[in-house]
Amino acid sequence: MYKIAVAGTGYVGLVAGVCFAEVGHEVTCVDIDEEKVKLMKSGVSPIYEADLEELMKKNYVAGRIDYTTDYRSAYKEADAIFIGVGTPEQADGSANLSYIAKVARQIAESVEKDCIVVVKSTVPIGTNDKVEQYIRDFLVHDVKVEVASNPEFLAQGTAVHDTLHAERIVIGTESKWAEDVLMKLYEPFHLPMVSVTRRSAEMIKYASNDFLALKISYMNDIANLCELVGADIEDVAKGMSYDDRIGSKFLKAGIGYGGSCFPKDTKALENVARQHGYDLKTVKAAIDINKEQKTKLYEKASKRLMTFAGLKVAVLGLTFKPGTDDLREAASLENVPLLLEQGADIYAYDPVGADSFATLYPEGEHGKGRITYVSHAEDALKEANVCFIFTEWEEVKQIAPKQYDTFMRTPLVYDGRNIYRLDEMKAAGVEYHSIGRAS
Numbered sequence: 001m002y003k004i005a006v007a008g009t010g011y012v013g014l015v016a017g018v019c020f021a022e023v024g025h026e027v028t029c030v031d032i033d034e035e036k037v038k039l040m041k042s043g044v045s046p047i048y049e050a051d052l053e054e055l056m057k058k059n060y061v062a063g064r065i066d067y068t069t070d071y072r073s074a075y076k077e078a079d080a081i082f083i084g085v086g087t088p089e090q091a092d093g094s095a096n097l098s099y100i101a102k103v104a105r106q107i108a109e110s111v112e113k114d115c116i117v118v119v120k121s122t123v124p125i126g127t128n129d130k131v132e133q134y135i136r137d138f139l140v141h142d143v144k145v146e147v148a149s150n151p152e153f154l155a156q157g158t159a160v161h162d163t164l165h166a167e168r169i170v171i172g173t174e175s176k177w178a179e180d181v182l183m184k185l186y187e188p189f190h191l192p193m194v195s196v197t198r199r200s201a202e203m204i205k206y207a208s209n210d211f212l213a214l215k216i217s218y219m220n221d222i223a224n225l226c227e228l229v230g231a232d233i234e235d236v237a238k239g240m241s242y243d244d245r246i247g248s249k250f251l252k253a254g255i256g257y258g259g260s261c262f263p264k265d266t267k268a269l270e271n272v273a274r275q276h277g278y279d280l281k282t283v284k285a286a287i288d289i290n291k292e293q294k295t296k297l298y299e300k301a302s303k304r305l306m307t308f309a310g311l312k313v314a315v316l317g318l319t320f321k322p323g324t325d326d327l328r329e330a331a332s333l334e335n336v337p338l339l340l341e342q343g344a345d346i347y348a349y350d351p352v353g354a355d356s357f358a359t360l361y362p363e364g365e366h367g368k369g370r371i372t373y374v375s376h377a378e379d380a381l382k383e384a385n386v387c388f389i390f391t392e393w394e395e396v397k398q399i400a401p402k403q404y405d406t407f408m409r410t411p412l413v414y415d416g417r418n419i420y421r422l423d424e425m426k427a428a429g430v431e432y433h434s435i436g437r438a439s
């Protein structure tokens with residue numbers, strides 16, 4: 001078993017650390033935030049993620065995982081140091097690598113024995129080479145350090161499961177030594193391993209995420225066409241899914257992809273291509289389609305209602321997908337400001353994300369509009385003139401079609417997630433607009 005240090009305790013770092021501990025490695029997670037470290041030591045996870053706290057507690061009690069702000073002691077004698085810090089998007093779409101650089105410098109100043117530094121964060125192709133050079137330039141002790149790429153494929157909401165049961169582990173190394181260490185380190189997971197060069201591993205991550213973003217955008221594009229030609233995207237997707245070459249996953253048309261990854265990674269790869277003088281047309285198309293898709297329903301509703309001023313608007317779901325409290329790039333963030341600007345009286349419901357949304361849009365007046373947060377979906381619907389569905393939470397899916405008619409002043413629903421069948425909404429007397437289907 002190996003001694004592992006993990007830099008960064010966000011989705012990538014913390015989940016990796018906990019899962020390494022779960023299979024028996026000795027793990028220390030490093031974070032700069034004292035409060036966060038204290039919380040994690042008491043078994044509280046800083047992120048909302050199924051099964052995570054349970055495994056944190058279990059492995060902490062078993063002495064396999066610890067948390068610290070003291071990076072020197074954590075890195076000093078580690079066999080492998082995983083970097084899982086953020087690479088946020090910059091104004092031009094490129095990835096901000098300053099957190100990676102900071103950790104690399106700390107590693108260079110701390111390591112006292114030969115070790116592998118493993119970059120789990122999503123970084124532009126060629127970054128691992130630079131990180132290795134950077135660490136070697138600043139090394140204090142005479143030790144061997146090699147950088148390896150090990151991109152992460154987990155999705156938020158199912159992060160622990162995705163890690164312990166990953167479909168593949170991709171490692172990118174430049175020596176047999178680094179490859180062997182990573183192979184052995186992952187042995188206890190019993191998962192398929194793909195061993196390639198560092199640059200290929202970096203590209204696999206972007207190419208995978210951008211392919212999925214393309215797949216969704218393609219379905220959104222086809223959905224928009226379905227509306228014009230009178231086809232139904234749900235039936236179209238079903239018919240396509242039986243073809244093994246297409247598969248059934250990520251065929252769901254909707255209000256555009258959000259989250260911290262697809263929007264960021266499409267723009268980052270497009271930026272990398274541009275820097276090399278290459279026009280990455282497919283990914284650019286995905287970015288454009290996604291931008292338009294996010295306000296599609298708002299625009300439809302605007303035409304239908306003429307104005308939102310003084311209307312009671314129910315908003316169901318604020319997060320970018322169910323199972324997470326994350327709001328990054330969520331459709332709600334595009335639509336709520338538009339509605340407020342128009343003077344809408346919004347009643348918003350989200351089972352998990354309302355508090356974070358309220359930090360951005362506190363309850364009360366915003367210009368001509370106002371927003372109120374409610375703890376039950378039906379309180380949002382009561383007396384509403386129109387309802388928008390932005391996230392397909394189970395709590396939202398459980399609202400029976402008839403309830404819209406019962407609670408709302410006018411049962412007019414714009415559903416960005418195609419939760420309902422057209423016939424059931426019609427039977428319940430609801431005027432129902434969704435994505436890629438007849439109204």
Ligand code: UGA
Nearest residue numbers: 152153154155156216250251252254257258259261320321
């Ligand atoms: C995504 C990838 O799925 C992970 O494999 C990857 O590791 C991760 O990014 C990352 O790079 O860290 P995540 O952003 O957590 O994971 O969420 P997804 O479940 O992929 O959903 C992303 C967005 O696409 C959501 O807004 C979701 O509603 C949307 N989506 C997904 C659709 O609109 N249609 C679909 O068919 C599937």
